[in-house]
Amino acid sequence: MAEAPTRTSxxxxxKKSGWRRFFTWLGVAVLALAVAGGTVLGVxxxxxxxxxxxxxxxxxxxxxxxxxxxxxxxxxxxQNRQTLAYADIPQNVKDAIVAGENRSFWTDPGIxxxxxxxxxxxVIRGEDVVGGSTITQQYIxxxxxxxxxxxxxxxxxxxxxxxVGNELSKEQILEGYLNTVYFGRGAYGVEAASQAFxxxxxxxxxxxxxxxxxxxxxxxxxxxxxxxxxxxxxxxxRYQYTINGMVEMGKLTEAxxxxxxxxxxxxxxxERDSQFGGPKGxxxxxxxxxxxAKGFTDExxxxxxxxxxxxxxxxxxEAAVEAAQTITSQTVRGDAKKARNLHAGLAxxxxxxxxxxxxxxxxxxxxxxxNWATTPRPTGSTxxxxxLGTALSQGFTLNDVFNGSQFTxxxxxxxxxxxxxxxxxxxxxxxxxTNSINTAFVDLEGNMKDGPKETLQFARDAGLPEAPGxxxxxxxxxxxxxxSPLSQASGYATFANGGKxxxxxxxxxxxxxxxxxxxxxDAKAEQAIDADVANxxxxxxxxxxxxxxxxxxxxxxxxIAGKTGTYYIRDAKGGSKTAAxxxxxxxxxxxxxxxxVAGDEGTDNLDTYYPGFFGSGPPLSTWMAYMRVAQQGxxxxxxxxxxxxxxxxxxxxxxxxxxxxxxRTATATAKPTETAxxxxxxxxxxxxxxxPSNRPSExxxxxxxxx
Numbered sequence: 001m002a003e004a005p006t007r008t009s010x011x012x013x014x015k016k017s018g019w020r021r022f023f024t025w026l027g028v029a030v031l032a033l034a035v036a037g038g039t040v041l042g043v044x045x046x047x048x049x050x051x052x053x054x055x056x057x058x059x060x061x062x063x064x065x066x067x068x069x070x071x072x073x074x075x076x077x078x079q080n081r082q083t084l085a086y087a088d089i090p091q092n093v094k095d096a097i098v099a100g101e102n103r104s105f106w107t108d109p110g111i112x113x114x115x116x117x118x119x120x121x122x123v124i125r126g127e128d129v130v131g132g133s134t135i136t137q138q139y140i141x142x143x144x145x146x147x148x149x150x151x152x153x154x155x156x157x158x159x160x161x162x163x164v165g166n167e168l169s170k171e172q173i174l175e176g177y178l179n180t181v182y183f184g185r186g187a188y189g190v191e192a193a194s195q196a197f198x199x200x201x202x203x204x205x206x207x208x209x210x211x212x213x214x215x216x217x218x219x220x221x222x223x224x225x226x227x228x229x230x231x232x233x234x235x236x237x238r239y240q241y242t243i244n245g246m247v248e249m250g251k252l253t254e255a256x257x258x259x260x261x262x263x264x265x266x267x268x269x270x271e272r273d274s275q276f277g278g279p280k281g282x283x284x285x286x287x288x289x290x291x292x293a294k295g296f297t298d299e300x301x302x303x304x305x306x307x308x309x310x311x312x313x314x315x316x317x318e319a320a321v322e323a324a325q326t327i328t329s330q331t332v333r334g335d336a337k338k339a340r341n342l343h344a345g346l347a348x349x350x351x352x353x354x355x356x357x358x359x360x361x362x363x364x365x366x367x368x369x370x371n372w373a374t375t376p377r378p379t380g381s382t383x384x385x386x387x388l389g390t391a392l393s394q395g396f397t398l399n400d401v402f403n404g405s406q407f408t409x410x411x412x413x414x415x416x417x418x419x420x421x422x423x424x425x426x427x428x429x430x431x432x433x434t435n436s437i438n439t440a441f442v443d444l445e446g447n448m449k450d451g452p453k454e455t456l457q458f459a460r461d462a463g464l465p466e467a468p469g470x471x472x473x474x475x476x477x478x479x480x481x482x483x484s485p486l487s488q489a490s491g492y493a494t495f496a497n498g499g500k501x502x503x504x505x506x507x508x509x510x511x512x513x514x515x516x517x518x519x520x521x522d523a524k525a526e527q528a529i530d531a532d533v534a535n536x537x538x539x540x541x542x543x544x545x546x547x548x549x550x551x552x553x554x555x556x557x558x559x560i561a562g563k564t565g566t567y568y569i570r571d572a573k574g575g576s577k578t579a580a581x582x583x584x585x586x587x588x589x590x591x592x593x594x595x596x597v598a599g600d601e602g603t604d605n606l607d608t609y610y611p612g613f614f615g616s617g618p619p620l621s622t623w624m625a626y627m628r629v630a631q632q633g634x635x636x637x638x639x640x641x642x643x644x645x646x647x648x649x650x651x652x653x654x655x656x657x658x659x660x661x662x663x664r665t666a667t668a669t670a671k672p673t674e675t676a677x678x679x680x681x682x683x684x685x686x687x688x689x690x691x692p693s694n695r696p697s698e699x700x701x702x703x704x705x706x707x
Contacts, residue, residue: 184223208265317358326625373485393530556627
């Protein structure tokens with residue numbers, strides 16, 4: 001028989017129930033998990049560190065200004081942002097954001113316990129993690145984390161928010177948040193948002209505007225009232241929620257609430273076109289390109305908060321756009337389709353320092369980025385001054401005489417003709433320049449030592465970069481070499497500046513986000529060609545606008561010099577077409593080139609847009625309209641008289657190969673025959689290069705014609 005168990009008392013023992021044992025062990029387990037979880041959380045909190053901030057959210061918009069440093073041309077941005085210090089953020093914005101997003105912000109530890117519970121429930125249900133986040137959590141998520149809705153990301157967000165809440169002041173957190181968060185319309189941070197939605201700095205926002213602006217953070221884009229009635233209604237609901245919060249927090253009175261509660265503030269029309277839209281896009285693109293060449297990175301340019309002061313003059317730039325677009329429209333008699341295919345390129349530079357004063361490359365950079373002010377095309381007779389300068393460098397003078405009548409150069413089978421098959425007889429270089437006499441300049445090339453080769457070198461010395469068409473042929477002065485309007489303006493500036501050439505540039509100065517100057521243009525003029533030679537070329541060109549092919553500009557009221565040019569090429573059927581028309585001219589302060597071409601590649605026939613397209617027609621009209629404005633306020637400075645050097649050369653006239661039908665001897669004051677014209681010009685329109693029978697030369701087959 002088994003032995004009975006030993007008793008310690010007089011009463012029998014009771015067994016514990018199963019439920020009691022379950023809850024006992026559950027409590028132990030929960031306690032153990034709490035201890036373990038607390039340990040894990042403690043270790044996680046202690047070891048977690050802030051990752052590198054998302055780079056885009058650390059950027060600031062860079063602004064580009066006209067040369068006065070005040071009026072803006074545009075901006076570059078990775079994210080449109082202008083950072084404000086906490087003290088510069090208006091109080092109504094601070095109060096509104098707290099009321100709308102996190103009313104316990106000033107007292108909470110940076111995390112939301114109810115939000116954490118909702119996030120946990122989302123995980124249990126297998127849903128995306130959701131839950132109300134504090135401003136601190138939102139700031140952490142935007143600045144340091146991704147936007148995915150995972151438990152891991154939410155857990156990291158909470159840890160970082162708790163840590164940041166302990167390490168940063170509430171003021172620092174709110175400042176960072178209001179400079180980082182996205183509002184819509186491409187605007188990051190309250191300052192950019194205020195400009196994007198209300199066209200004013202944040203410091204000038206009314207209470208109603210500040211509340212409406214901060215309410216948009218809840219759902220950027222979808223709360224923009226400009227998107228439609230539903231969006232406006234949704235914003236009004238959020239706006240009213242924020243107002244109620246501000247009253248609850250004691251930041252607004254009931255009376256103030258009543259004044260603004262029922263309706264949103266008025267949202268003005270604010271320009272929101274592309275940052276590169278319109279004619280200004282060409283300027284911004286050129287500035288960007290130059291900054292890269294000077295060593296600035298794309299990140300610095302677009303996100304460094306730079307202040308970039310350019311060489312462009314606001315008044316002159318407006319005049320350039322107005323002149324080019326108005327004359328283009330007048331030339332095609334308002335035909336919009338033709339106007340889209342007729343291209344004016346205008347470039348204007350400061351004679352002394354090479355800074356670009358104004359530039360018109362086209363009507364809209366976004367629609368077409370082809371910059372006609374920087375695109376080389378055949379120059380026509382505007383290349384003749386470089387041949388003239390070469391001759392003067394070799395000892396010829398303006399009084400030396402050359403063949404002004406038709407002849408065939410030695411070794412060539414095609415005769416050289418003048419406009420209208422005119423024959424002038426013996427003419428001086430001054431007369432040849434004034435009346436743009438083709439035969440005299442081709443004769444000049446044959447009389448110089450290595451004439452064509454040296455003419456091209458002289459053009460390079462004056463500042464022109466080599467481009468297609470720079471072959472050393474006898475007819476090089478007639479404009480086969482291709483040059484852009486910007487380069488032509490620069491080359492003629494060398495003549496106006498006593499032979500000193502300053503490289504063209506568009507950036508004058510750059511300041512960083514702290515206001516320190518980090519770049520200043522060091523462009524300076526250096527002697528490129530002989531001063532006397534430059535002086536005599538400039539003087540010769542004054543007669544073109546006084547007595548010659550551009551006499552229509554002679555009455556502008558200030559000293560100018562310049563040259564017309566019209567370039568013809570043969571077509572496939574043996575006819576000819578006007579491929580490019582020019583006027584390049586300068587005062588002693590500003591040099592400006594205007595070119596007209598047509599078609600997608602700038603090689604179509606200009607005569608289909610305006611009958612008898614001449615350099616002294618639309619190009620000169622555009623130049624005059626622009627220069628009347630650009631020259632305002634500048635002193636009248638005359639060009640110096642010629643040096644009256646004694647010639648060291650004896651020109652040899654080639655024999656004529658045909659009998660002229662109409663011979664006349666040109667005089668220094670002879671004016672071109674006036675030709676009736678229609679369109680935007682009046683007065684003489686005869687350009688001696690305007691003769692379809694006198695192509696400067698056959699273009700070699702296969703040679704590129706577009707650049």
